[in-house]
Amino acid sequence: MMNFEPIKKVNSYELIVEQIEARIRDGELSAGDRLPGERRLMETFSxxxxxxxxxxxxxxATGVVEPHAGDPRGSEVIPFSPKTLQRPLARMAHQEGTSRAELIQFRLLLEGQSALLAAALCSDETKDEIESRAADLAELAASDSADAVEEFGRVLSAFHHAIRLASSNQLLQATGQAVDGALTEIARQRLDDETHGLARRGRLGQSAQDAAGLAERIRDGDAAGARRTATENIYRFYRDSLTEAERATLEPLVG
Amino acid sequence: MMNFEPIKKVNSYELIVEQIEARIRDGELSAGDRLPGERRLMETFSxxxxxxxxxxxxxxATGVVEPHAGDPRGSEVIPFSPKTLQRPLARMAHQEGTSRAELIQFRLLLEGQSALLAAALCSDETKDEIESRAADLAELAASDSADAVEEFGRVLSAFHHAIRLASSNQLLQATGQAVDGALTEIARQRLDDETHGLARRGRLGQSAQDAAGLAERIRDGDAAGARRTATENIYRFYRDSLTEAERATLEPLVG
DNA sequence: TCGTGTTACTGGTCAGACCAGTAGTAGAAA
DNA sequence: TTTCTACTACTGGTCTGACCAGTAACACGA
Structure with missing residues (x-):
């Protein structure tokens, strides 16, 4: 068994990247520190x-460093941000072959688990925040302002965002946000169809009520109930726009 | 309320990135296509x-394109790969300790839901595949070959991969694989500690048994049971290397 | 028809230059 | 003394133009 190493053509710039990333891993460089200027680096790396x-x-591009043009102190090492994950996730979601049903399925799962964790672990202040968002929704649903529908979408998104935040898990937060973003964008793109918007209009009250119920379960620390409610709400939200087969793939995650 | 737009200093190269990414999103460019050479691009973008x-x-760097030095056909647009997610995930986990628990938490959740979906939806052939992996594990656990431990890790990873595949959800598959990869990479790096490896050695049998139990529940279509078993297995796998506080954040997801 | 060498490209790297912009400082104004 | 201002010496961003090692494809000879 000829067990040779596959040859790796190393580009010089990759070696530099590796060295700097290693320094960060080892703690010799950490967020807030400054890198030497490019002219200095070209000397030290020859x-x-x-x-x-x-x-x-x-x-x-990978979110490790932030350049500061004109600043004699050089580029800054920055802390990790969920935004780093969001880009590739969005790209994946947009890719051909990733069906809308999969996206919804994934969302169902993420939001469900977020709600579960939020109910189980989060602090009272965070619960206040969530309930406050739910209250915003109720208020909007009651109003009959012209752009209430569009605003409702934004606030609903903020409500879910608050729950993800309450899960205390950055990964859940980043992926959830990315999927949410991808879905709303798809919705926007495909919404030449006026009816969908109007249909939502008719259901603002229902959505607001759903949110309130979910917030209550989180408040009570009812983890299982929160998960169930969250998935049910989202499922109801999409149900009418799905085919029978698509529904079948979602149902195992609901309830 | 002065509602001005925040100024965005646009670097030229970012505009190029955006244009090319947009072309890919719109489907005008897709995996396998070739980009014009750099000299051509400098003309078209001025x-x-x-x-x-x-x-x-x-x-x-973001996994959109693969350069082919010397190839007159230019750089290639490549399909999305979970590896793209793996890098930032690993980086995130390397940061200040706390996030390793988040990574495990996230994994617990993903694998649990994968198992659930696999049990609920997948075909019989796929179930065969999963059981075959579980059998591989049992065989390895019984053997006492020198590098059985290392091999066991690989096969265990393949077992989980098969389950994710069976979930029929690309997003679940990609994120799961990325998290799995990130965690094993971290394990490899922090494993100056011999004892951990040895401890695993003592538990190969247990792990193989766990896998068999999970495969059986998937075979039976017992979705809830599969989810529970999957989370319990993973939790047991990591439990001893976690602090009390970390365990508390995982337990809501188990069982 | 089948190798084979040439060729015209590719991406990777280097050198040296200019620009707009910023941090910090030295000096002018109060 | 304090406050403001102009300067300086840097920063990163961009440009030009060059060389290299390597590859795909093609024309060519066997």
């Missing part, structure tokens, strides 16, 4: 500035 | 090659 530059581009 | 180059670096 490469041209283009090469240093490409390394910096990669580090910037 | 920028210098450095700028084109930095754009390409970003696209490459």
């Amino acid at each position: 490469v041209s500035r283009s090469t240093v530059r490409e390394a910096m581009r990669v580090l910037h | 920028v210098s090659r450095s700028t084109v180059r930095e754009a390409m670096r970003v696209l490459h």
Whole structure:
């Protein structure tokens, strides 16, 4: 069994990236620290500035570093942000082959578990925050302002966001937010269909009520109930726009 | 309320990235297609090659494009890969301790829901595949080959992969794989500690048994049972390496 | 028909230059 | 003395133009 190593053509800029990332892992560099300027780096690494530059581009693109043009202190090492995950997730969601049903299925699952964790673990202040969002929804549903529907969508999104935040899990938060974003964007793109918007209009009250029920279960620390309520609400929200087969793939996650 | 737009300093290379990503989203470019060469791109975008180059670096770093040096056909647009998520996830987990628990929490949740969906929806052939992996594990646990432990890790990973595949959800599959990968990478890096490896060695039998039990529940279509078993198995796997507080954040998801 | 060498490209790297913009400081104004 | 201002010496962003090692494809000879 010829057990050779696969040859890896190493590009110089990747070596620089690795060295800097290693320094961060080892704690020699941490968020807030400044990197030497590009001209200094080209000397310490014995490469041209283009090469240093490409390394910096990669580090910037992956959310490791933030450049500060004009600042003599050089680029800054920044802390991890969920936004780093959001980009690739959005890309994946947009990709051909990822069906809308899968997206909804994934959302159902994420929001359900978020609600569960929120009910089980989060603090009273956070529960206040969630209930406050639910109250916002009720108020909006009662109003008959012209753009209440659109505003309702935003506030509903904020409500779910608060729950994800309450789950105290950054990953859940980032993925949930990404999926939410992807779905609303798809909705916006496909909504030449006026009826859907109008249909939602008729259900604002229902949605607000759902949210209130969910907030209450989270308040009570009823983890299982919160999960069930969250999934049921979301399922109801999408049900009418799905085919029979699609519903079948969602139902195992509901209730 | 002065409602001005926040100014966005746009770097040229970012505009190029956006244009190319937009083309991909709109389906005008898709996996396998080739981008024009850098010299061609600098003309079409009216920028210098450095700028084109930095754009390409970003696209490459975010897993959108694969360069082929020397190939006259230019860089290739590649399909989405979970590896794209794996890097930022690993980085996030490396940060200040706290997030390892989050990673495990997230994994617990993903694998649990995967098992649930697999049990509820997947075909008989897929169930065969899962049971076959479980059998591999049992065989390995019984053997006493030198590198059985390391091999066991790989096969265990394959077992979970099969379950995620059976969930028929690409998002679940990709995120699950990324989290799995990130966790094993962390384990590898922190494993100066020999004892952990040895401890696992003592538990190969247990793990294989767990897997068999999970496979059986999936075979039976026992969705709730599959979810419970999957979470319990994973929880047991990590329990001893966690603090009391970390365990508390995981327990709501178990059982 | 089948190798084979040439060729015209590719991406990776280098060098050196200019620009707009910022932090910090030295000096002018109060 | 304090406050404001102009300057300076840097920063990152962009450009130009060049060389290299490597590859795909094609024309060519066997």
